Amino acid sequence: MSVRYAILGLLAQKPRHGYELRSAFEAVVGGDANWEVKPAQIYTTLERLEEADLVERTSDLGEGDEPSRRVYAVTGSGHAALKEWFAQGVTPDHQRDEFFVKLMTALVSGEGKLDRIIQTQRAHLFQELHAATTMRDSYDPFSEMAQILLLDKSIMHLEADLRWLDIAEMRLEEVKGQPLPEPEIRRRGRPRKVITDSGDPPRQTAVSRKQ
Amino acid sequence: MSLIQTENLTKIYGSGETAVTALDHVGIQVKEGEFVAVMGPSGCGKSTLLHLLGGLDRPSEGGVSIDGTAIADMKDDDLTKLRRKRIGFVFQFYNLIPVLTAVENAALPVTLDGVKPAEARKRAAEWLERFGLGDRLNSRPDQLSGGQQQRVAVARALVAEPALILADEPTGNLDTRSGDEIASLLRQVTKEYGRTVVMVTHDPRIAAYADRIIFLKDGKVVDETQLERMGAAEKIANKMKEIGD
Numbered sequence: 001m002s003v004r005y006a007i008l009g010l011l012a013q014k015p016r017h018g019y020e021l022r023s024a025f026e027a028v029v030g031g032d033a034n035w036e037v038k039p040a041q042i043y044t045t046l047e048r049l050e051e052a053d054l055v056e057r058t059s060d061l062g063e064g065d066e067p068s069r070r071v072y073a074v075t076g077s078g079h080a081a082l083k084e085w086f087a088q089g090v091t092p093d094h095q096r097d098e099f100f101v102k103l104m105t106a107l108v109s110g111e112g113k114l115d116r117i118i119q120t121q122r123a124h125l126f127q128e129l130h131a132a133t134t135m136r137d138s139y140d141p142f143s144e145m146a147q148i149l150l151l152d153k154s155i156m157h158l159e160a161d162l163r164w165l166d167i168a169e170m171r172l173e174e175v176k177g178q179p180l181p182e183p184e185i186r187r188r189g190r191p192r193k194v195i196t197d198s199g200d201p202p203r204q205t206a207v208s209r210k211q
Numbered sequence: 212m213s214l215i216q217t218e219n220l221t222k223i224y225g226s227g228e229t230a231v232t233a234l235d236h237v238g239i240q241v242k243e244g245e246f247v248a249v250m251g252p253s254g255c256g257k258s259t260l261l262h263l264l265g266g267l268d269r270p271s272e273g274g275v276s277i278d279g280t281a282i283a284d285m286k287d288d289d290l291t292k293l294r295r296k297r298i299g300f301v302f303q304f305y306n307l308i309p310v311l312t313a314v315e316n317a318a319l320p321v322t323l324d325g326v327k328p329a330e331a332r333k334r335a336a337e338w339l340e341r342f343g344l345g346d347r348l349n350s351r352p353d354q355l356s357g358g359q360q361q362r363v364a365v366a367r368a369l370v371a372e373p374a375l376i377l378a379d380e381p382t383g384n385l386d387t388r389s390g391d392e393i394a395s396l397l398r399q400v401t402k403e404y405g406r407t408v409v410m411v412t413h414d415p416r417i418a419a420y421a422d423r424i425i426f427l428k429d430g431k432v433v434d435e436t437q438l439e440r441m442g443a444a445e446k447i448a449n450k451m452k453e454i455g456d
Contacts, residue, residue, distance in 0.1 A: 119426075119433075119434050122426075122434075122436070123434070123436040125415075126415070126418070126419055126424060126436050126438060127436070127438055129415065129416065129419035130419045130420070130421075130438035130439065132419075133391075133416075133419050133420060137395065155416060155419075156416075158415075158416075158419075159414075159415050159416045162415040163415065166252070
Protein backbone atom coordinates (compact mmCIF):
# COMPACT_ATOMS: atom_id res chain seq x y z
CA MET A 1 0.00 0.00 0.00
CA SER A 2 2.72 2.46 1.04
CA VAL A 3 4.85 1.73 -2.03
CA ARG A 4 1.85 2.36 -4.28
CA TYR A 5 1.30 5.84 -2.88
CA ALA A 6 5.01 6.61 -2.70
CA ILE A 7 5.18 5.86 -6.43
CA LEU A 8 2.22 8.14 -7.07
CA GLY A 9 3.93 10.88 -5.10
CA LEU A 10 7.21 10.48 -6.96
CA LEU A 11 5.37 10.62 -10.29
CA ALA A 12 3.50 13.70 -9.08
CA GLN A 13 6.90 15.31 -8.58
CA LYS A 14 7.79 14.57 -12.24
CA PRO A 15 7.19 11.84 -14.86
CA ARG A 16 9.68 8.98 -14.49
CA HIS A 17 10.42 5.52 -15.86
CA GLY A 18 10.41 2.36 -13.75
CA TYR A 19 14.11 2.07 -12.96
CA GLU A 20 14.34 5.71 -11.98
CA LEU A 21 11.33 5.20 -9.65
CA ARG A 22 13.10 2.46 -7.79
CA SER A 23 16.17 4.55 -7.00
CA ALA A 24 13.99 7.58 -6.18
CA PHE A 25 11.96 5.49 -3.71
CA GLU A 26 15.11 4.24 -2.03
CA ALA A 27 16.46 7.77 -1.76
CA VAL A 28 13.22 8.88 -0.08
CA VAL A 29 13.30 6.15 2.59
CA GLY A 30 17.02 6.59 3.22
CA GLY A 31 18.52 3.59 1.43
CA ASP A 32 17.61 0.00 0.54
CA ALA A 33 18.69 -1.15 4.02
CA ASN A 34 15.61 0.64 5.35
CA TRP A 35 13.15 -0.53 2.71
CA GLU A 36 14.06 -2.57 -0.32
CA VAL A 37 11.80 -2.77 -3.37
CA LYS A 38 12.44 -5.23 -6.19
CA PRO A 39 12.10 -4.01 -9.80
CA ALA A 40 9.28 -6.53 -10.28
CA GLN A 41 7.30 -4.87 -7.51
CA ILE A 42 7.72 -1.47 -9.12
CA TYR A 43 6.51 -2.75 -12.51
CA THR A 44 3.53 -4.69 -11.08
CA THR A 45 2.52 -1.64 -9.05
CA LEU A 46 2.79 0.57 -12.14
CA GLU A 47 0.61 -1.85 -14.12
CA ARG A 48 -2.06 -1.83 -11.40
CA LEU A 49 -1.93 1.96 -11.13
CA GLU A 50 -2.33 2.18 -14.90
CA GLU A 51 -5.32 -0.23 -14.84
CA ALA A 52 -6.90 1.91 -12.12
CA ASP A 53 -6.33 4.96 -14.32
CA LEU A 54 -4.18 6.64 -11.64
CA VAL A 55 -1.10 6.87 -13.87
CA GLU A 56 -0.62 6.99 -17.64
CA ARG A 57 2.20 6.18 -20.00
CA THR A 58 3.33 9.41 -21.58
CA SER A 59 6.16 8.34 -23.84
CA ASP A 60 7.78 5.23 -25.23
CA LEU A 61 10.62 7.06 -26.95
CA GLY A 62 14.27 6.66 -26.03
CA GLU A 63 16.76 9.44 -26.78
CA GLY A 64 19.15 8.89 -29.69
CA ASP A 65 20.34 5.29 -29.78
CA GLU A 66 18.80 4.43 -26.41
CA PRO A 67 16.05 1.84 -26.43
CA SER A 68 12.56 3.19 -25.81
CA ARG A 69 11.46 3.33 -22.17
CA ARG A 70 8.07 3.59 -20.63
CA VAL A 71 7.67 6.93 -18.89
CA TYR A 72 4.79 7.32 -16.47
CA ALA A 73 2.92 10.37 -15.21
CA VAL A 74 0.10 10.92 -12.69
CA THR A 75 -3.45 11.39 -13.98
CA GLY A 76 -6.09 13.64 -12.46
CA SER A 77 -7.57 10.76 -10.47
CA GLY A 78 -4.03 9.84 -9.39
CA HIS A 79 -3.65 13.29 -7.85
CA ALA A 80 -7.03 12.87 -6.15
CA ALA A 81 -6.05 9.44 -4.76
CA LEU A 82 -2.83 10.87 -3.37
CA LYS A 83 -4.71 13.76 -1.78
CA GLU A 84 -7.12 11.33 -0.14
CA TRP A 85 -4.18 9.26 1.18
CA PHE A 86 -2.62 12.33 2.78
CA ALA A 87 -5.98 13.16 4.36
CA GLN A 88 -6.18 9.83 6.20
CA GLY A 89 -4.58 8.62 9.45
CA VAL A 90 -2.64 5.34 9.52
CA THR A 91 -3.34 2.54 12.00
CA PRO A 92 -0.09 0.80 12.96
CA ASP A 93 -0.06 -2.96 13.54
CA HIS A 94 1.36 -3.86 16.95
CA GLN A 95 -0.46 -7.12 17.52
CA ARG A 96 1.67 -9.70 15.73
CA ASP A 97 4.76 -9.58 17.83
CA GLU A 98 7.12 -12.50 18.33
CA PHE A 99 7.95 -11.62 21.90
CA PHE A 100 4.25 -11.45 22.77
CA VAL A 101 3.78 -14.97 21.42
CA LYS A 102 6.88 -16.14 23.27
CA LEU A 103 5.56 -14.73 26.54
CA MET A 104 2.12 -16.30 26.13
CA THR A 105 3.69 -19.62 25.10
CA ALA A 106 5.85 -19.59 28.22
CA LEU A 107 2.76 -18.84 30.27
CA VAL A 108 0.68 -21.74 28.96
CA SER A 109 3.45 -24.29 28.54
CA GLY A 110 5.08 -23.79 31.93
CA GLU A 111 8.44 -24.07 30.14
CA GLY A 112 10.92 -21.29 30.80
CA LYS A 113 10.83 -18.81 33.66
CA LEU A 114 8.63 -15.80 32.99
CA ASP A 115 10.71 -13.33 34.97
CA ARG A 116 13.91 -14.43 33.17
CA ILE A 117 12.22 -14.25 29.79
CA ILE A 118 11.09 -10.70 30.53
CA GLN A 119 14.51 -9.67 31.87
CA THR A 120 16.30 -11.17 28.85
CA GLN A 121 14.01 -9.23 26.54
CA ARG A 122 14.55 -6.08 28.59
CA ALA A 123 18.33 -6.39 28.29
CA HIS A 124 18.00 -7.06 24.56
CA LEU A 125 15.78 -4.01 24.00
CA PHE A 126 18.12 -1.80 26.00
CA GLN A 127 21.04 -2.92 23.84
CA GLU A 128 19.03 -2.13 20.71
CA LEU A 129 18.04 1.22 22.17
CA HIS A 130 21.65 2.06 22.99
CA ALA A 131 22.78 1.13 19.47
CA ALA A 132 19.94 3.09 17.83
CA THR A 133 20.70 6.17 19.95
CA THR A 134 24.42 6.02 19.17
CA MET A 135 23.70 5.51 15.48
CA ARG A 136 21.21 8.37 15.30
CA ASP A 137 23.64 10.77 16.92
CA SER A 138 26.24 9.88 14.27
CA TYR A 139 24.07 10.96 11.31
CA ASP A 140 24.12 14.37 9.69
CA PRO A 141 20.75 16.15 9.99
CA PHE A 142 21.19 17.87 6.63
CA SER A 143 22.12 14.98 4.36
CA GLU A 144 20.70 12.00 6.31
CA MET A 145 17.33 13.16 7.61
CA ALA A 146 15.53 9.93 6.56
CA GLN A 147 17.90 7.87 8.73
CA ILE A 148 17.48 10.22 11.68
CA LEU A 149 13.68 10.23 11.48
CA LEU A 150 13.54 6.43 11.19
CA LEU A 151 15.89 6.01 14.16
CA ASP A 152 13.83 8.50 16.20
CA LYS A 153 10.85 6.28 15.44
CA SER A 154 12.69 3.07 16.39
CA ILE A 155 13.90 4.71 19.59
CA MET A 156 10.38 5.76 20.59
CA HIS A 157 9.02 2.29 19.80
CA LEU A 158 11.76 0.58 21.79
CA GLU A 159 10.99 2.90 24.66
CA ALA A 160 7.31 1.97 24.47
CA ASP A 161 8.19 -1.75 24.29
CA LEU A 162 10.31 -1.38 27.43
CA ARG A 163 7.49 0.35 29.28
CA TRP A 164 5.12 -2.37 28.11
CA LEU A 165 7.50 -4.99 29.57
CA ASP A 166 7.28 -3.25 32.97
CA ILE A 167 3.49 -3.31 32.80
CA ALA A 168 3.43 -6.95 31.61
CA GLU A 169 5.70 -7.94 34.49
CA MET A 170 3.43 -6.23 37.03
CA ARG A 171 0.25 -7.67 35.58
CA LEU A 172 1.65 -11.20 35.47
CA GLU A 173 2.67 -10.90 39.10
CA GLU A 174 -0.83 -9.82 40.02
CA VAL A 175 -2.54 -12.77 38.35
CA LYS A 176 -0.22 -15.56 39.53
CA GLY A 177 -2.39 -18.59 40.25
CA GLN A 178 -5.27 -17.44 38.06
CA PRO A 179 -6.68 -19.73 35.35
CA LEU A 180 -4.84 -19.69 32.04
CA PRO A 181 -6.51 -18.89 28.75
CA GLU A 182 -7.96 -22.01 27.13
CA PRO A 183 -9.22 -22.35 23.60
CA GLU A 184 -12.95 -22.56 23.29
CA ILE A 185 -13.65 -26.10 22.11
CA ARG A 186 -16.54 -26.38 19.73
CA ARG A 187 -17.79 -29.87 19.09
CA ARG A 188 -18.33 -30.86 15.54
CA GLY A 189 -21.78 -31.90 14.49
CA ARG A 190 -24.96 -31.63 16.48
CA PRO A 191 -24.45 -30.54 20.10
CA ARG A 192 -25.38 -33.07 22.78
CA LYS A 193 -28.49 -32.19 24.68
CA VAL A 194 -27.16 -32.70 28.20
CA ILE A 195 -23.58 -31.94 29.23
CA THR A 196 -22.68 -31.16 32.87
CA ASP A 197 -24.05 -28.71 35.43
CA SER A 198 -22.02 -25.79 34.19
CA GLY A 199 -20.95 -27.01 30.77
CA ASP A 200 -17.40 -25.75 31.34
CA PRO A 201 -14.42 -27.91 30.52
CA PRO A 202 -12.13 -28.55 33.53
CA ARG A 203 -9.79 -25.61 33.94
CA GLN A 204 -6.08 -25.79 34.26
CA THR A 205 -4.73 -23.27 36.75
CA ALA A 206 -1.45 -21.45 36.78
CA VAL A 207 -0.64 -22.69 40.29
CA SER A 208 1.41 -25.57 38.99
CA ARG A 209 3.41 -23.56 36.51
CA LYS A 210 7.06 -22.82 37.17
CA GLN A 211 7.77 -19.22 38.02
CA MET B 212 39.84 0.24 38.77
CA SER B 213 36.69 0.74 40.79
CA LEU B 214 35.93 4.30 41.79
CA ILE B 215 32.90 3.28 43.84
CA GLN B 216 32.37 0.08 45.71
CA THR B 217 29.50 -0.77 48.03
CA GLU B 218 29.31 -3.76 50.31
CA ASN B 219 26.11 -5.03 51.93
CA LEU B 220 24.80 -1.52 51.63
CA THR B 221 21.56 -1.39 53.62
CA LYS B 222 19.25 1.43 54.62
CA ILE B 223 16.32 0.90 56.93
CA TYR B 224 13.97 3.77 57.71
CA GLY B 225 12.06 3.66 61.00
CA SER B 226 12.20 0.76 63.43
CA GLY B 227 10.19 -2.15 64.76
CA GLU B 228 7.04 -3.02 62.91
CA THR B 229 6.99 0.15 60.82
CA ALA B 230 10.59 -0.29 59.59
CA VAL B 231 10.99 0.02 55.84
CA THR B 232 14.02 -1.51 54.14
CA ALA B 233 14.87 0.89 51.32
CA LEU B 234 18.14 -0.84 50.40
CA ASP B 235 18.86 -4.45 51.17
CA HIS B 236 22.51 -5.59 51.13
CA VAL B 237 23.47 -3.99 47.84
CA GLY B 238 26.92 -4.67 46.42
CA ILE B 239 27.86 -2.70 43.33
CA GLN B 240 31.04 -1.48 41.69
CA VAL B 241 31.50 1.43 39.33
CA LYS B 242 34.66 1.81 37.28
CA GLU B 243 36.41 5.08 36.66
CA GLY B 244 35.06 6.75 33.54
CA GLU B 245 31.96 4.60 33.48
CA PHE B 246 28.44 5.88 32.82
CA VAL B 247 25.99 3.86 34.92
CA ALA B 248 22.21 4.21 35.00
CA VAL B 249 20.19 2.97 37.96
CA MET B 250 16.61 1.99 37.13
CA GLY B 251 13.65 0.49 38.89
CA PRO B 252 10.05 1.17 39.89
CA SER B 253 9.40 4.06 42.26
CA GLY B 254 10.21 3.11 45.83
CA CYS B 255 12.81 0.54 44.72
CA GLY B 256 15.58 2.40 46.54
CA LYS B 257 17.31 4.14 43.64
CA SER B 258 17.36 7.61 45.18
CA THR B 259 18.42 6.17 48.55
CA LEU B 260 21.33 4.48 46.79
CA LEU B 261 22.39 7.76 45.20
CA HIS B 262 22.19 9.61 48.53
CA LEU B 263 24.34 6.97 50.22
CA LEU B 264 26.90 7.07 47.38
CA GLY B 265 27.13 10.83 47.77
CA GLY B 266 27.47 10.71 51.54
CA LEU B 267 24.21 12.68 51.90
CA ASP B 268 22.88 9.95 54.17
CA ARG B 269 24.42 7.28 56.41
CA PRO B 270 23.76 3.57 55.82
CA SER B 271 22.15 1.35 58.47
CA GLU B 272 24.52 -1.43 57.58
CA GLY B 273 27.40 -2.01 55.16
CA GLY B 274 29.25 0.82 53.49
CA VAL B 275 30.47 2.79 50.52
CA SER B 276 34.08 3.20 49.46
CA ILE B 277 35.15 5.93 47.10
CA ASP B 278 38.70 5.72 45.72
CA GLY B 279 39.30 2.94 48.24
CA THR B 280 38.34 5.08 51.25
CA ALA B 281 35.36 3.94 53.31
CA ILE B 282 33.19 7.00 53.79
CA ALA B 283 31.63 5.51 56.94
CA ASP B 284 34.99 6.00 58.69
CA MET B 285 35.20 9.67 57.75
CA LYS B 286 34.58 12.51 60.17
CA ASP B 287 31.85 14.92 59.16
CA ASP B 288 34.42 17.52 58.10
CA ASP B 289 36.20 15.07 55.82
CA LEU B 290 32.93 13.89 54.38
CA THR B 291 31.98 17.48 53.58
CA LYS B 292 35.36 17.94 51.90
CA LEU B 293 34.85 14.76 49.88
CA ARG B 294 31.44 15.93 48.74
CA ARG B 295 32.81 19.31 47.70
CA LYS B 296 35.94 18.16 45.90
CA ARG B 297 35.26 14.68 44.59
CA ILE B 298 31.52 14.58 43.92
CA GLY B 299 29.23 16.78 41.83
CA PHE B 300 25.45 16.60 42.06
CA VAL B 301 22.80 17.16 39.39
CA PHE B 302 19.13 17.22 40.35
CA GLN B 303 15.81 17.12 38.54
CA PHE B 304 14.97 20.77 39.25
CA TYR B 305 18.35 22.38 38.36
CA ASN B 306 18.36 24.31 41.71
CA LEU B 307 19.94 27.42 40.18
CA ILE B 308 19.88 30.69 42.08
CA PRO B 309 17.47 33.02 40.23
CA VAL B 310 19.34 36.28 40.85
CA LEU B 311 22.71 34.95 39.64
CA THR B 312 23.81 34.67 36.00
CA ALA B 313 24.70 31.35 34.35
CA VAL B 314 28.40 31.84 34.94
CA GLU B 315 27.88 32.98 38.56
CA ASN B 316 25.69 29.94 39.25
CA ALA B 317 28.22 27.56 37.73
CA ALA B 318 31.08 29.23 39.64
CA LEU B 319 29.28 29.14 42.98
CA PRO B 320 30.66 25.87 44.47
CA VAL B 321 34.30 26.90 44.01
CA THR B 322 33.61 30.50 45.02
CA LEU B 323 32.20 29.19 48.31
CA ASP B 324 35.28 27.01 48.58
CA GLY B 325 37.57 30.04 48.62
CA VAL B 326 38.71 30.20 44.99
CA LYS B 327 39.13 33.84 43.86
CA PRO B 328 36.02 35.06 42.00
CA ALA B 329 37.89 35.82 38.76
CA GLU B 330 39.45 32.35 38.71
CA ALA B 331 36.12 30.67 39.62
CA ARG B 332 34.42 32.60 36.84
CA LYS B 333 37.05 31.54 34.34
CA ARG B 334 36.66 27.86 35.22
CA ALA B 335 32.86 28.09 35.11
CA ALA B 336 32.95 29.85 31.74
CA GLU B 337 35.16 27.09 30.32
CA TRP B 338 32.61 24.40 31.21
CA LEU B 339 29.71 26.48 29.94
CA GLU B 340 31.52 27.02 26.64
CA ARG B 341 32.14 23.27 26.31
CA PHE B 342 28.40 22.78 26.76
CA GLY B 343 27.49 25.27 24.05
CA LEU B 344 26.48 28.10 26.37
CA GLY B 345 29.36 30.44 25.55
CA ASP B 346 26.92 33.13 24.43
CA ARG B 347 24.64 32.78 27.47
CA LEU B 348 27.20 33.32 30.25
CA ASN B 349 25.45 36.42 31.57
CA SER B 350 21.86 35.18 31.22
CA ARG B 351 19.82 34.60 34.35
CA PRO B 352 18.03 31.23 34.78
CA ASP B 353 14.63 32.69 33.82
CA GLN B 354 16.14 33.73 30.48
CA LEU B 355 17.24 30.16 29.71
CA SER B 356 15.26 27.12 28.53
CA GLY B 357 14.95 24.08 30.81
CA GLY B 358 17.61 22.23 28.84
CA GLN B 359 20.00 25.20 29.06
CA GLN B 360 19.40 25.55 32.81
CA GLN B 361 20.22 21.89 33.29
CA ARG B 362 23.42 22.36 31.26
CA VAL B 363 24.37 25.16 33.65
CA ALA B 364 23.66 22.77 36.54
CA VAL B 365 25.96 20.13 34.98
CA ALA B 366 28.67 22.78 34.54
CA ARG B 367 28.21 23.77 38.20
CA ALA B 368 28.60 20.10 39.20
CA LEU B 369 31.89 19.91 37.26
CA VAL B 370 33.49 23.21 38.20
CA ALA B 371 35.29 21.78 41.23
CA GLU B 372 36.70 19.09 38.89
CA PRO B 373 35.18 16.13 40.77
CA ALA B 374 35.82 12.54 39.70
CA LEU B 375 32.20 11.54 40.22
CA ILE B 376 28.88 13.04 39.13
CA LEU B 377 25.68 11.81 40.77
CA ALA B 378 22.54 12.68 38.83
CA ASP B 379 19.05 12.16 40.23
CA GLU B 380 16.43 12.12 37.42
CA PRO B 381 18.39 14.81 35.53
CA THR B 382 15.94 14.77 32.60
CA GLY B 383 12.76 14.36 34.66
CA ASN B 384 11.65 17.93 34.09
CA LEU B 385 12.65 18.20 30.41
CA ASP B 386 10.95 17.54 27.09
CA THR B 387 12.14 14.60 24.95
CA ARG B 388 14.62 16.56 22.86
CA SER B 389 16.25 18.45 25.77
CA GLY B 390 16.29 15.24 27.82
CA ASP B 391 18.26 13.53 25.05
CA GLU B 392 20.68 16.46 24.95
CA ILE B 393 21.37 16.26 28.69
CA ALA B 394 21.83 12.47 28.57
CA SER B 395 24.19 12.90 25.64
CA LEU B 396 26.06 15.59 27.57
CA LEU B 397 26.49 13.29 30.59
CA ARG B 398 27.83 10.63 28.25
CA GLN B 399 30.29 13.18 26.86
CA VAL B 400 31.33 13.99 30.46
CA THR B 401 32.43 10.35 30.88
CA LYS B 402 33.86 9.66 27.41
CA GLU B 403 35.52 12.98 26.65
CA TYR B 404 36.37 14.31 30.10
CA GLY B 405 36.96 10.99 31.88
CA ARG B 406 34.52 11.58 34.75
CA THR B 407 32.35 8.87 36.25
CA VAL B 408 28.58 9.33 36.17
CA VAL B 409 25.94 7.47 38.16
CA MET B 410 22.46 8.51 37.09
CA VAL B 411 19.10 7.52 38.51
CA THR B 412 16.28 7.55 35.96
CA HIS B 413 12.94 5.90 35.32
CA ASP B 414 13.15 6.76 31.62
CA PRO B 415 14.37 3.88 29.41
CA ARG B 416 15.33 6.20 26.55
CA ILE B 417 17.64 8.15 28.87
CA ALA B 418 19.10 5.02 30.53
CA ALA B 419 20.09 3.75 27.08
CA TYR B 420 22.83 6.41 26.90
CA ALA B 421 24.72 4.66 29.71
CA ASP B 422 27.38 1.94 29.46
CA ARG B 423 25.59 -0.22 31.97
CA ILE B 424 22.20 -0.35 33.67
CA ILE B 425 21.68 -1.58 37.22
CA PHE B 426 18.11 -2.66 37.93
CA LEU B 427 16.82 -2.32 41.48
CA LYS B 428 13.66 -3.83 42.87
CA ASP B 429 12.51 -3.83 46.49
CA GLY B 430 15.91 -2.53 47.53
CA LYS B 431 17.88 -5.30 45.83
CA VAL B 432 19.91 -5.46 42.62
CA VAL B 433 17.87 -7.80 40.40
CA ASP B 434 19.92 -7.50 37.23
CA GLU B 435 22.67 -5.63 35.40
CA THR B 436 22.85 -5.08 31.67
CA GLN B 437 25.98 -4.12 29.78
CA LEU B 438 24.86 -2.03 26.82
CA GLU B 439 27.91 -2.09 24.59
CA ARG B 440 28.06 -5.86 24.26
CA MET B 441 28.16 -5.44 20.54
CA GLY B 442 29.94 -2.14 20.07
CA ALA B 443 27.70 0.53 18.59
CA ALA B 444 30.54 1.55 16.31
CA GLU B 445 30.76 -1.98 14.99
CA LYS B 446 27.02 -1.97 14.35
CA ILE B 447 27.29 1.24 12.38
CA ALA B 448 30.12 -0.25 10.34
CA ASN B 449 27.94 -3.28 9.53
CA LYS B 450 25.06 -1.02 8.57
CA MET B 451 27.30 0.93 6.25
CA LYS B 452 28.53 -2.27 4.68
CA GLU B 453 24.91 -3.35 4.08
CA ILE B 454 24.14 -0.06 2.42
CA GLY B 455 27.31 -0.28 0.32
CA ASP B 456 26.48 -3.78 -0.97
